[in-house]
Amino acid sequence: MREQQDIVVIGGGQAGLAMSRVLQQQGREYVVLERGRVGERWRTERWDSLCFQFPNWTLQLPGYTYQGQDPEGFAPYRGILRLLEEYAGHMPAPVREHTEVRGLAALGGDEGFELSLADGSIRARNVVIATGPFQLPRIPALAHEVPRSVLQLDPTRYRRPEALPEGAVLVVGSGASGTQIADELLRAGRRVYLSVSRHRRVPRRFRGKDAYWWFEALGRFAQTIDTFPERQYPPSTVVTGVNGGYDVDVRKLAAVGAKVIGRVTGASGGELGVQANANQILDEADQAYASFVAAARDFIRRCGEDGLTEADPGEPEPLPGVQEVESLSLPEEGITTIIWATGYAYDYGWVKIPVFDVRGRPAQQRGVTAVPGLYFLGLHWMHTFKSGLLSGVGDDAEFLVNRMSRGLQE
Template sequence: MVERHDTVVIGGGQAGLAMSYHLQRHGREHVILERGRIAERWHAERWDSLRYQFINETIELPGLSYQSADPNGFAHYTAVAQFIESYAAHIAAPVREGIAVTSLRHEDDYVLETTDGVVRARNVIVATGPFQAPMIPMAGRDLPHSLYQVHAANYRGPQELPPGAVLVIGSGASGCQIADELQQAGRSVHLSVSRHKRVPRRYRGKDVLWWFEKMGRFDVTIDNFPQRRYPPSTIITGVNGGYDMDVRRFARNGGRVLGRLLASSNGQLATGDDAAEILGEADKTYDEFISAAKICAAKFESSGELEPDDHHSQAPSVAEIDGARTVDLAAEGISSVIWATGYRFDYGWIEIPVLGSQGAPIQQRGVTASPGLYFLGLHWMHTFGSGLLSYVGRDAAYIADHLKDTAKR
């Protein structure tokens, strides 16, 4: 007998659970299918020292806030995973763990082939996470087999790497944090940079997230960007109480900064001469943030909320940036490569024409052209907050309302 449901949610992480909350609010019958365990990626794809990048008082899912004795601190990733698990219990989410969806097609309704049999549903919400399959550039295939290579999703800490220098490729939030950690562990580190945005961890006593909220950054939608392409990642960290991330400081402390990786052959890397340009762009985003925060601060001067202006320097810090175009791995003693090069979409199992040429869902705030099929929790799906734990509930509420409105027609 084929199992049937009104709505199936695929994925038991924060997005799927927030969706369950709002489906329950509308009294809509549903089930959540999770390939592993609740919050699987929080358990399995985080390095040992990682702390959540936003302060504790901002951690929440619809109907439940994270409780901490240090509201301005940064929770260890294991505490976040536990919070998500407790949230599932709190809302009595109908999660079935250990069931992977292997194909999704549409007939009279949606047909899901799973590792536990066939499931049919009127509606399907794909909430499999903002970061899916680790992506390693083609150049990685040409590196010497003797090198230890690991993607940031599977990196755990300095102790797992063999002796020798380390090459970190990519300077998004993960790449910069890992490069910092390795440097502080006494490793010789080379960092091949990519485009990123730099901001202060705190300004006038308030966390950067507070400023983002007050400046309306979370209300800016993807439609404001040409071709709906989201901007570079913002580098922040919650490690050691949270501090400013700055590739130039990494360089001042002895790290070697290289341009983007272009190719590799016979143990030689070819890198671009764009490192200085990339860091210059990051400095500009820092300056722009401070300027915008100064304007925004005028609204709160009389409230006593803000500390005195600590005169954050808008001038880029001095650091030597390597202009090398080639790197000899053996000569530099590089024994390990960490790929902090992001992720690709992994929707090959969806047999419905709702994907673009690069495999990205074609959607508008989660709504697709296939009635009853939705996506949730993607990076910049609608706004910067769409893929973030504390903000995914907004899009979940929108989809629940859309389902309700559609059913009335």
């Protein structure tokens, strides 16, 4: 007999587990299907030194708040994995590990959905796709033109500097992953080339408060994806929690030895084409920093200085621009490794339901799709920036469970 479920949650990471807890609280019947183990991406797709990007006090899930001894610290990624494992065990969550969903189809009418597995199928009235905000590393097609002698990785396969072959390293992309990896390689004494992409930088701390605190205070976390033209969210914000957390500034990386170049545009043999736009990108990041600090100072003027423990640091000393190049020779520069930190794409080839926009993104409003009973959870900027964070996914989960309970669709 074919298995029948009321609700199937696909994915056993933070989003799927948050949904699990909310469903339990409301007495719903459900099952969670996980292709690997609980928290699989935290387990197998993180580099060794990675730390959570926000302070420990922001570690929140439905029914869980951080109670440790270091609220202002930054948990190593293994700590996040332990948190998820313990969270799943304490519920306990009905997670079926090593159960990959190979196909999802709508049955039509009020029949719900059919989920195809390796050893059978499940029919469900409701399905929540919670497979993570960052699924497939997006590697540009030009990577195929790079000589095979050059090792090519992405942030999910990079582990540590000493695991790379001798020689210089080119990191392509200056989002959170690219800048942190380039920083680590520099500190390890490697020669580093960094191809920059659009990003926003903020102070790790301002007036004694972490950037996360300021995001909340300034209303940045309340801003929804619908406020952006064509729902196109802004560039990633660059922060790090390594070594207690500190500012990340590409200009500072250049000052201590990184060769910063513009966007890589093409490859032919060992020669890369480069756009001469590095300084423009760095100027935009500086503007984002100045805008953040100005907004924080305005907040202080309006609301007072209660709880602020440090003096205003004043304006940072300006750092020089970088020398633009239009090409980069891998053999001449001794580059033996390229790390493509160029973002992520969705992996929804198994979803046989037309619920995606022209860019391949789920067409949804706070996780609700036009197909009755089909929901998404935990996407980057699904509703707000917090939708993809541990501290925000619970609110979206509660919203979706309430929608299920009412049987309504937008």
